[in-house]
Amino acid sequence: MLTKLSGLYVVLATLLLSACAGEDRQDANTADQSLLIRNALLFDGKGTAPMAGDLRVQKGVIVAIGDLTLLDGEKAWDAEGLALAPGFIDPHSHHNSSLGEKPAPASVLAQGITTITSGVDGSTDVSIPEMFAEFEKSPAAINLAAFGPHNNYRTAVMGDDFRRTATAQEIDAMTVLLQADLDAGALGLATGVEYEPALYSDTSELVELAKAAAKVGGRYTSHIRSEDINFYQALDEFITVARDAKIPANLSHIKLAMANLWGQSSKVVAMLNAARAEGLDITADIYPYDGWQSTMQILLPERDLEDRGAYEYALDSIALPSTIILTLYEPNPSYVGKTLAEIADIEGVSPVDMLMKMVQETSSGNLREKIIGRNIGAADINNFMQWPFTSISSDGRTDDRHPRGQGAFPRVLAKYVREKGVLSLPEAIRKMTSLSAESLGLAGRGVLEPGYAADLVLFDPATIMDHGTFTDPVQYATGVKAVWVNGTLVWQEGKATANRPGKILRRVQKNESHD
Incomplete structure (x- = not known):
């Protein structure tokens, strides 16, 4: 949003409209240094099987891959057989x-x-x-x-x-x-x-x-x-x-x-x-x-915030009240982390009534809200x-x-x-x-x-x-x-x-x- x-x-x-319409694991390692990563399991990123080998980096770019020898003054990192991708x-x-x-x-x-x-x-x-x-x-x-x-x-x-x-x-x-x-x-x-x-x-x-x-x-x-x-x-x-x-x-x-x-x-x-x-x-x-995570209004494709039938359909066919989790609700932050079903139970109302109240309250007050729907x-x-x-x-x-x-x-x-x-x-x-x-x-x-x-x-x-x-x-x-x-x-x-x-x-x- x-x-x-x-x-x-x-x-x-x-x-526009007015006009017309490793071996040496130092944090200081930078791209200026030649670096040899040794003993790695190399995954090339193309989906092919990995190969054991070494990889050399110079000036921020990969320059060599294979069975490589450490150069004079080059930093080395022992990958210890782990995956390098x-x-x-x-x-x-x-x-x-x-x-x-x-x-x-x-x-x-x-x-x-x-x-x-x-x-x-x-x-x-x-x-x-x-x-x-x-x-x-x-x-x-x-x-x-x-x-x-x-x-x-x-x-x-x-x-x-x-x-x-x-x-x-x-x-x-x-x-x-x-x-x-x-x-x-x-x-x-x-x-x-x-x-x-x-x-x-x-x-x-x-x-x-x-x-x-x-x-x-x-x-x-x-x-x-x-x-x-x-x-x-x-x-x-x-x-x-x-x-x-x-x-x-x-x-x-x-x-x-x-x-x-x-x-x-x-x-x-x-x-x-x-x-x-x-x-x-x-x-x-x-x-x-x-x-997913979005706003409550995403449950109402027509954005008719007064249509009770739309709320009923949403909670029956799109996401059940027990699968909707509040992740942000400015009018009442205590709701965060609770499901719509739990909040409705706390407030003593139906989930449909609770959802209508929350959507209308945040919309009219221009207040932020977010939900996760696990559906x-x-x-x-x-x-x-x-x-x-x-x-x-x-x-x-x-x-x-x-x-x-x-x-x-x-x-x-x-x-x-x-x-x-x-x-x-x-x-x-x-x-x-x-x-x-x-x-x-x-x-x-x-x-x-x-x-x-x-x-x-x-x-x-x-x-x-x-x-x-x-x-x-x-x-x-x-x-x-x-x-x-x-x-x-x-x-x-x-x-x-x-x-x-x-x-x-x-x-x-x-x-x-x-x-």
Whole structure:
């Protein structure tokens, strides 16, 4: 959801409309030093079987892999046979919102994540140029990429008059705002059409904006219009945008968030495969939890806050009261951590009455609230995760009330690889590295090969584990021994170093070389 709008977007929109419409494990390790990581089990990020060997880094780049000899004056790190992989790339993250305060967040580094992607769900707190400028002034320990946020453009152009389709002139104004972000290096266009104000857009608006991104080699990523009642219509719209705009498109945090849809993931995968068979570059990402986090109003697709029948339907068919957990409720913080069923029991009212009261109270008072809805089927998570074109994401925030912010990537490696065998270890790593880099359009990242950036994670496949739960979410993962970003050590044995080597990863256009 859009919480704060950058003044730059507002000013630009106003002008546009008025004009016309190891062995030596030292925290000081930097990219300037030659580093040899020895005795590692190397996972190349492409899904192939690992090989034992060494890896050399110079000036932030991988320069050699194999049976290598230590050079004079070179630092060495004994990997002790542990897994060395490309740093994990998070294609759908909200961790950037706290990077100014926590530039080396344990929530991220303890997972082995070296790159996060902002602007997803179609919203950012500031414009992309402002975000990038702030980052470059005060770099973080991790890399940052971003999409152009559709919700920001719509708010800047339409203001409070957003509960309608946009005019051609307004779409033109949004396109110019998007172009400014693309010029700054945004990866493409991101939409969150289940949220205001994009909820009121039509498909043609999305297509026209996506065409602008496609012209410069950008991509499209979308939190689709519905993940429950109107899922199939929303999926059709997503595919239509990809087809009509001729743009690579990624379906954000794929899920069937409604008990009545459980078991239909095979049908969804068949639809996605059919789209790819016609030549569309369709991908998805997923987080490994049975619960989403959003606002209570997401349970009311029509946003009629007075319609009791809509509340009754939501609690009967979308998410049961016992599966809805309050994670933020400004009118009464004591509700946080309790289910809707528990809160209704405390207050002596029905869950329907309780939900109506809370939605109306927060809406009328412009007060913040959030819920987790644990209504995603386990079999569907497995099926979507196994689709070859689904990468792993967190959709997380730093120290958030949802455990995904602290544990998504280790959870896949622990539960879905080691415990359940849903994925092999090489395939899981591919879904965390090269597949994400490809779907985002990031060149020179996500693979262990000479010439690629030395974003690296060293971890123990036998012990890596997430610890956050829905009742106690802020627990950091364990099992990641070291993380390097652009060749510089940023995480070692459970602690962040003082290094801040992160870079802005901008869209690479045709005929441009990668960083």
